[in-house]
Amino acid sequence: MQLKLEPHCLDDPTTESFVIPGAKVFDRYFDCPLDYSNTNSLETIKVFVRHLVPINKVKDIKTLPFLLYLQGGPGFEVASPSTALSGWIKVAFEQGFQVLLLDQRGTGLSTPVSATSLEKFPTDDDKVNYLTHFRADSIVRDCETIRLALTKDRVSTESQRISLLGQSFGGFCITTYLSLFPQSIHKAYITGGVPPLVDNPDTVYRSLYPRILKKNKLYYKKFPQDVVKVRRIHEFLWQNNVTLPNGGKLSPRRFLQLGILFGGSGGYDTLHETVTFCINDLDNINKLSYRTLNHIQQLQSWDTNVIYCILHEAIYCQNQQSSRWSAERVMKEEQFASDFEWRLDRLQPDQAVNFTGETIYPFMLDDFSELRPLATVAHKLAEYKWKDLYHIPTLNTLDSDDGKMELAGVSYFDDMYVDRDHSEYTASQINGFQQYITNQYAHNGLHVDSENVLNYLIKLGRGDVAYDR
Known part of the structure; x- marks a missing residue:
């Protein structure tokens, strides 16, 4: 050629x-x-x-x-x-x-x-x-x-x-x-x-989730008052359908993806600031303001950079293996399920709600407006066998x-x-x-x-x- x-x-x-x-x-x-x-x-x-x-x-x-x-x-x-x-x-x-x-x-x-x-x-x-x-x-x-x-x-x-x-x-x-x-x-x-040097992401996420849990513990140790605040925000999002400025949905799970901030310098403080914005809104107007919603939307890059979602797990795949939504499957394994429980009806009364990290999940194809048209494509790519x-x-x-x-x-x-x-x-x-x-x-x-x-x-x-x- x-x-x-x-x-x-x-x-x-x-x-x-x-x-x-x-x-x-x-x-x-x-x-x-x-x-x-x-x-x-x-x-x-x-x-x-x-x-x-x-x-x-x-x-x-x-x-x-x-x-x-x-x-x-x-x-x-x-x-x-x-x-x-x-x-x-x-x-x-x-x-x-x-x-x-x-x-x-x-x-x-x-x-x-x-x-x-x-x-x-x-x-x-x-x-x-x-x-x-x-x-x-x-x-x-x-x-x-x-x-x-x-x-x-x-x-x-x-x-x-x-x-x-x-x-x-x-x-x-x-x-x-x-x-x-x-x-x-x-x-x-x-x-x-x-x-x-792996053939699929499963072992990567089995190593990753304990590190994410450790970051959550450090976050709540630095900001212990946020245990109650995050639970309150989580409950509000569970009980209300909240639409972001670009048409996306701020579901409880999407909010918990803000734990991706733990990976960078200053991430704990940025997340705490975001939690503070949310609580201030709930205290004053009983809903989340445009300013807060736009702030959250700008902290998440999956709408503007769709490859970051739909080909994320594929970066770990080779030898004719597929990802099959690895982060979702591994999170449901017995050793991680209770620590990363997000369903309100399954949380214990005083249980801290833990954030997730740089992890990709099928629910994102509903919650992120730019990913919705690519839902079928993303599911097919999750089954693709990579060289x-x-x-x-x-x-x-x-x-x-x-x-x-x-x-x-x-x-x-x-x-x-x-x-x-x-x-x-x-x-x-x-x-x-x-x-x-x-x-x-x-x-x-x-x-x-x-x-x-x-x-x-x-x-x-x-x-x-x-x-x-």
Whole structure:
């Protein structure tokens, strides 16, 4: 198949550009195959990359090495930076890189996936078939297509290699990249996203629910008065049909999904503030105000980023296995059912109502307005048998001992999103990978202290520091 790539990509005069403090920014679009396994298909999608070059090195654009950033998710775009004078981009520039910010296929300015965009397909089966091409294996092949286009004029194989930085799900993508195209990678840094090498999510959630319960206990220890307040809000939502500004439903279970905030720095305080808003409304007007409902709606991303729901559990599936609504099934197992009881008629009189976390459930297809049209599609995807994402023999034998590849990652001790034990095992399977484990940050360490995190990983990957567990 002949790929349609931008001619003379780096100096194409039609490419839009602008300047932010510290960098010149180029907006680049690439035509990539929808289905890389079907060489006869001519169907393509657009993939967008925001390309940042140090403002004083624009003349060196054809020779500077690339650092490609892979965003967390699945299903989230990269925010447009306002400056390159701080954060991890500053560190990347100091290390001699130019930076690529990828909107992964289906997100942001790349060909989007939404309830509206999928209306072009006549049947739900057609939608399912389309969506099977939006996992890490396809994202990585987009990255490889882009790498080839941007480095095609470079004379040496070494100068054509790319470096990677991946946050959360971005680390899952990096591990797939190392499996499929190890020869294309020079350096790779993973923050909070060394993936579990599992075939389906069941074991992931059996590890996750105890961590969510621990976070609930810490929350109620910090805000003990919220035990009664959350029960009151839960009872109100159980007895009343509450509609959100965009037409979604604020059911008791949807409200409890705000526990996803526990995974990031400041999450306890944000949830407590939300509980306070709700109680203030109930005390004063005996219902939830528009302001409070809009606040809750904005804290939940599944309407604006539908991939985050409908392909979430699929990121753990390989070896021809399906997810089958894993989080829902596992939550109902005997060891978790009583702790995560949400039905009002089954709660004990003084029982704290526990929040859930980054977990996906079938009820969401009714409660979230943008997910309702995709309900049948989501159920079909939950039964879909997925192909492999990782090749362990390749990971075992990565060429890192002679200094050709630098690999490092940070895992967070009490990460509520990515299980540390699973991450440690995976790290042990990646030859040459240097893993840093810390309790200094929550899952979003790269966002709250990005300069220190990336600087340390670079030193760890080079061998400039030795991390001893």
